[in-house]
Amino acid sequence: MSNKRSGAWSGGFVLLVALLLAGAFALVYLDSGVAVAAEVSAAADTGVTYAPAPKLTADDYPRVDRFNGRVAVWLAAQMHLWFAAFVLAVPIFVFIIEAIGMRTRDKRYDDMAYEFIKVSITAYSITAIFGGLLVFFLTIFYPHLFQYLTTIFKESMVYYALLFFAESAALYIYYYGWHWLQGGFRKWVHLTVGLLLNAVGTTLMFLANAWATFMMSPAGVDRAGVFSGDTWAAIHNVLWNPLNIHRVLANIAFGGSIVGAYAAFKFLSSTVAKEKAHYDWMGYNANFIAICALLPLPFAGYYLTAEIYAYSQQMGITSMGGIFAWLFIIQAVLIGTLFLSANYYLWCGMGRSDGAERYNKYVKYLAIGIIGAFLVWFTPHTLVLTNEELKALGGPYHKYLGPLGIMPAKNMAVNMMIIFTTISFLIYRRANKIPIVSWVSQGNAVLYALFATGILNILFLGIYHGYFTNTVYKVASSIPQVLTTLTIIVASTVIDASMYKGAKQVAPLHWGRIPDRAQYALFLLAVAFTWLMGLMGYIRSGLRQHWHVKDIFRDASPDAFTPTLGYAANVVSIGTILFLTLLIFIFWLSQLAGQKTSSGDYWKAQEPW
Amino acid sequence: MVNLAKVVAFSLLTIGFFAFFANFGIPEIKPAPPPVDEELDLSSMTMEGFVALGDRIFNGKGTCTLCHNPVGGRAPLLDDAAARIRERLRDPRYGGQAQTLEAYLRESMLEPSVFVVAGFGKAGTSDTESPMPVVSGGGIGMSEADISAVIAYLQDRWGLDITVEIPADVAEAQVAETSMAATPVRPLKSPQAAFTQFACTACHIFEEAGGQVGPNLSRIGAQRDREYLRRAILDPNADISDGFVPNLMPGTYAEQMYASELEMIVDYLAGLE
Numbered sequence: 001m002s003n004k005r006s007g008a009w010s011g012g013f014v015l016l017v018a019l020l021l022a023g024a025f026a027l028v029y030l031d032s033g034v035a036v037a038a039e040v041s042a043a044a045d046t047g048v049t050y051a052p053a054p055k056l057t058a059d060d061y062p063r064v065d066r067f068n069g070r071v072a073v074w075l076a077a078q079m080h081l082w083f084a085a086f087v088l089a090v091p092i093f094v095f096i097i098e099a100i101g102m103r104t105r106d107k108r109y110d111d112m113a114y115e116f117i118k119v120s121i122t123a124y125s126i127t128a129i130f131g132g133l134l135v136f137f138l139t140i141f142y143p144h145l146f147q148y149l150t151t152i153f154k155e156s157m158v159y160y161a162l163l164f165f166a167e168s169a170a171l172y173i174y175y176y177g178w179h180w181l182q183g184g185f186r187k188w189v190h191l192t193v194g195l196l197l198n199a200v201g202t203t204l205m206f207l208a209n210a211w212a213t214f215m216m217s218p219a220g221v222d223r224a225g226v227f228s229g230d231t232w233a234a235i236h237n238v239l240w241n242p243l244n245i246h247r248v249l250a251n252i253a254f255g256g257s258i259v260g261a262y263a264a265f266k267f268l269s270s271t272v273a274k275e276k277a278h279y280d281w282m283g284y285n286a287n288f289i290a291i292c293a294l295l296p297l298p299f300a301g302y303y304l305t306a307e308i309y310a311y312s313q314q315m316g317i318t319s320m321g322g323i324f325a326w327l328f329i330i331q332a333v334l335i336g337t338l339f340l341s342a343n344y345y346l347w348c349g350m351g352r353s354d355g356a357e358r359y360n361k362y363v364k365y366l367a368i369g370i371i372g373a374f375l376v377w378f379t380p381h382t383l384v385l386t387n388e389e390l391k392a393l394g395g396p397y398h399k400y401l402g403p404l405g406i407m408p409a410k411n412m413a414v415n416m417m418i419i420f421t422t423i424s425f426l427i428y429r430r431a432n433k434i435p436i437v438s439w440v441s442q443g444n445a446v447l448y449a450l451f452a453t454g455i456l457n458i459l460f461l462g463i464y465h466g467y468f469t470n471t472v473y474k475v476a477s478s479i480p481q482v483l484t485t486l487t488i489i490v491a492s493t494v495i496d497a498s499m500y501k502g503a504k505q506v507a508p509l510h511w512g513r514i515p516d517r518a519q520y521a522l523f524l525l526a527v528a529f530t531w532l533m534g535l536m537g538y539i540r541s542g543l544r545q546h547w548h549v550k551d552i553f554r555d556a557s558p559d560a561f562t563p564t565l566g567y568a569a570n571v572v573s574i575g576t577i578l579f580l581t582l583l584i585f586i587f588w589l590s591q592l593a594g595q596k597t598s599s600g601d602y603w604k605a606q607e608p609w
Numbered sequence: 610m611v612n613l614a615k616v617v618a619f620s621l622l623t624i625g626f627f628a629f630f631a632n633f634g635i636p637e638i639k640p641a642p643p644p645v646d647e648e649l650d651l652s653s654m655t656m657e658g659f660v661a662l663g664d665r666i667f668n669g670k671g672t673c674t675l676c677h678n679p680v681g682g683r684a685p686l687l688d689d690a691a692a693r694i695r696e697r698l699r700d701p702r703y704g705g706q707a708q709t710l711e712a713y714l715r716e717s718m719l720e721p722s723v724f725v726v727a728g729f730g731k732a733g734t735s736d737t738e739s740p741m742p743v744v745s746g747g748g749i750g751m752s753e754a755d756i757s758a759v760i761a762y763l764q765d766r767w768g769l770d771i772t773v774e775i776p777a778d779v780a781e782a783q784v785a786e787t788s789m790a791a792t793p794v795r796p797l798k799s800p801q802a803a804f805t806q807f808a809c810t811a812c813h814i815f816e817e818a819g820g821q822v823g824p825n826l827s828r829i830g831a832q833r834d835r836e837y838l839r840r841a842i843l844d845p846n847a848d849i850s851d852g853f854v855p856n857l858m859p860g861t862y863a864e865q866m867y868a869s870e871l872e873m874i875v876d877y878l879a880g881l882e
C-alpha cells in the first residue's frame with residue numbers, strides 16, 4: 001500500500017469514526033434526557049418504579065439437556081475476562097514501550113511495540129465474541145438475574161456502548177496509523193492516541209467491574225433489592241475501587257507475562273544470532289514490566305481483602321476460614337511460582353555479561369530467602385471447615401504451624417519476597433558494570449545499611465505486633481511494613497542509579513546469550529498467571545455462596561452450591577488450555593500477514609495498464 | 610514444530626501439576642450445600658424442642674459461632690453472658706429500648722448497632738457501628754420464630770427461666786419476616802425516604818405534594834433557621850406556627866429518628882427557599 005493511499009484511507013476512517021461518535025453522543029444525550037425525567041418521577045414516588053429482587057425457585061432456571069449452564073456461563077465469563085485483560089494490557093504495555101523508544105530514540109523499541117499491537121486487533125474481536133457469548137448464556141440460563149442487573153445498570157450501558165466504539169476507533173487509528181504517524185509532532189499525536197486508547201479501555205473495564213462487585217457488595221438498593229434509581233451508587237459500591245486497582249495491576253503483569261512467553265517461543269524457534277538477540281531482549285523487557293506490576297500486587301490483594309472484611313465480616317471470614325482457606329494455599333503455590341520463575345529468569349540472564357561472575361555466589365542466598373518466605377506464605381492459615389471441625393480441632397490454628405500461618409507472618413513473608421526480588425534486580429543491573437564515582441564504598445555501605453535495617457524493621461514489626469499484642473493490633477504492622485518495603489525499593493534504586501551513572505562496562509552485553517531453560521521460566525510465568533486469574537475468578541464468585549447478589553437475590557438454581565476446589569481447578573485448567581490455544585492461534589495469525597507463497601503461474605499474465 | 614511441541618508439553622505439564630495439586634495435594638472438601646429452611650410445625654412443639662431448634666440455628670443457619678467463638682477474638686463470648694448483659698443495660702453508653710435480657714438479646718440480633726460492645730465496633734467508627742449482621746437480613750435470613758428459638762436456647766444454656774413464647778403459628782412468623790425484609794435500611798439515606806417513613810407528607814406539602822393539616826413547607830427555609838426547624842421536629846409544641854393548633858404534630862420523632870436522619874431533614878428543609 002502506498003503511503004499516500006494509506007493516508008487517505010486513514011483519513012476516511014477517522015471521518016467515519018467521528019460520525020459514529022457523534023451519532024453515539026446524540027444517542028446518549030437524548031437518552032440522558034429520558035433518564036433524568038425517569039429519575040425525577042422515581043424520586044417523587046419513592047420505590048414504586050422498581051421491583052424488589054425476585055424470589056426464584058428452581059423452575060425459574062431454564063435447563064438444556066446434558067448441558068451444564070453454570071459451567072457454560074463460568075467458562076464464557078472467564079474467557080472473556082482473560083481476553084479482556086490481555087487486550088487491555090497489551091496497549092498499556094505497547095504505550096510504555098513506545099514512550100521508552102521515543103525517549104531513548106532507539107527504534108528497536110518502536111518495532112517491538114508495533115509487533116505487539118498487531119495481536120490486539122484479533123484479540124479484540126475474540127474478546128467481543130466471548131462477551132457476546134457470556135450475555136447469550138446468561139440470558140438463556142439465568143434470565144431473571146440478567147434482567148435484574150440490566151435494570152440497575154441500564155443507564156451505564158449506553159456509556160458502555162459508547163466506550164466500546166471509542167475503544168475500537170482509538171485502537172484502529174493507533175494500529176493502522178503507526179507508520180503514518182512517525183517523526184516529531186506526528187509521533188506525539190500517535191502517543192496521545194495510545195494514551196486515549198488506554199484511558200478508554202481502563203474506563204471500560206471499570207464499568208464491567210461494577211457488575212462483578214455489585215453482586216458482592218450491592219449498593220444503591222435496599223435490603224429487599226429495590227433499586228433507588230441511582231446507577232452511580234450501584235457502580236460505586238464498596239469493592240469497586242479495590243477491585244479496579246487490583247485488576248489494573250494484575251492485567252499489566254499478565255500482559256507482560258504473555259508477551260514474555262511469545263518472545264521466549266520466538267527465541268527458541270530462531271536460529272539466527274541476530275534474531276535470538278532481538279527476542280532475548282524482548283523477553284527481558286516483558287519480564288521487567290511484568291515484575292514491576294507484580295511487586296505491588298500483593299498489597300493491592302490485601303487491600304481488596306481488607307475491604308471485603310470491612311464490608312462484611314461474614315464474607316471475610318468465609319474467604320479466609322472456610323474451604324477458601326485451602327484456596328489461598330493453592331494461590332500461595334502459584335504466587336510462589338510467579339516470584340521464583342521471575343527471579344530465576346533474572347539469575348539466568350546474568351550469563352549475558354562476563355562481569356556477572358562476581359555476583360553468582362550471592363544467588364543461592366537469594367534463592368534460599370525467597371523459598372523460605374514462600375514456605376511461610378504457603379503455611380495454612382485458618383483451616384476451619386465447619387463448627388464441628390472447629391470444636392474437634394480446638395481452634396483454627398495448627399499447634400506448631402499455627403504461628404507461621406497467621407497474617408503477620410504472611411505479611412513478613414510477602415515483604416521479604418519482594419525485597420529479595422529487588423535485590424535480584426539490583427545485582428542484575430550491576431552485573432556487567434563497574435562504577436566510577438568516588439563514593440562507591442560509602443554508597444555500598446549505605447545500601448547494606450538500608451537493606452539490613454529495613455529487613456530488621458519488617459521482622460521486628462511483624463513479630464512484635466503479631467505475637468506480643470492482641471488481635472486488634474495484629475494487622476497494625478502491615479502499613480509500616482509496606483512503607484518500609486517501598487522506601488527500600490525507591491531509595492535503593494535512586495542510590496544505585498546515581499552510583500552507576502556513567503559506569504564502565506566490564507564486557508559487552510551479549511543479548512541472546514542465555515540458556516534455553518530461562519525461556520521456560522517465562523512460559524511458567526505466563527501459564528501460572530493465566531491459571532491464577534482463573535482461580536481467583538472462582539473465589540470472587542464463590543464468596544457470594546448461594547447468592548446471585550449477596551444477601552439480596554438468592555440463587556435458587558440446582559447449581560447454587562459451591563463446587564469443590566478440585567472441580568473448580570479442573571474447570572480453570574480447561575479454560576486455561578482453551579485460552580492458550582486461542583492465543584497461539586492469534587500469534588500465528590499476526591505473523592501470517594508477513595508470509596508470502598509464490599503462486600506460480602496461477603494468475604494469467606496481463607497487459608500492463 | 611519441535612519447539613512448539615516442547616512448549617505445549619511443558620505448558621500442559623504445568624497446568625496438570627496445578628490441577629493435580631488442587632485435586633490431590635489438599636484435602637478434598639465438599640462445601641456445605643446452601644441452607645434449606647426447616648419445615649417447622651410449631652403448634653405441636655415443646656419447649657425442649659424449641660430450645661433444640663435454637664441450638665441448631667445458633668450453630669448452623671445463624672452462623673453465630675463464626676464470630677462468637679473463643680479463638681478468633683472477633684466477638685464477645687456468649688458462653689455465660691447473662692450477668693454481663695444486665696450490666697450493659699445500666700451502661701451509660703446504652704441508648705437502646707431494651708429493659709429486659711430477652712429484649713436486649715432480640716435487639717442485639719435485629720439492631721446490632723444500637724449498642725456496640727466496647728472494642729468490637731467496625732474499624733474507624735469508634736464503636737458506633739457493629740460488624741454483626743442483622744440476623745433477619747438476607748445474609749442469615751432468620752425469622753421471628755428463629756430469633757425466639759435462639760433466645761430460648763441462650764436462656765436455657767445460661768440456666769435462666771425461658772421468657773419467650775413459642776409463636777402460635779408459622780404463618781404469623783412468616784409475615785413478620787417479610788415485613789421485616791421490606792422495611793428500608795436505617796438510618797435512611799434520603800429526605801424523601803424519611804418523609805415517607807415518618808408520614809410527614811400526610812400533613813405537610815413538600816414540593817407541591819402532600820396534606821394540608823400542617824403548614825406548607827415548600828419554602829420553609831426562607832422563613833426559618835436550622836435551630837428553629839430542629840426544635841419544630843423534636844418538640845413541636847415549643848413554637849406553634851400561626852394559624853395552627855398545638856398537639857397535632859406527633860411529639861415522638863425525637864425517639865424514632867436517628868440523629869443523622871434528623872440532620873438530613875433539617876438540612877433539606879433549610880435549603881427549601
Ligand code: HEM
Pocket residue numbers: 081085212243246247250251254294297298300301302304305335338529532533534536537539540
Ligand atoms: C503477588 C500477589 C498476587 C497476585 C500475583 C495476584 C494476581 C491476581 C490476578 C492475576 C487476578 C485476576 C485479575 C483479573 O481478573 O483481572 C487476581 C484476582 C483476585 N485476587 Fe489477586 N493476586 C495477588 C494477591 C492477592 C491477595 C493477597 C488476595 C487476597 C487475599 C487476592 C485476592 C484476589 C481476588 C479476590 C481476586 C478476584 C478478582 C476477580 O477476578 O474478579 N490477590 N489476582
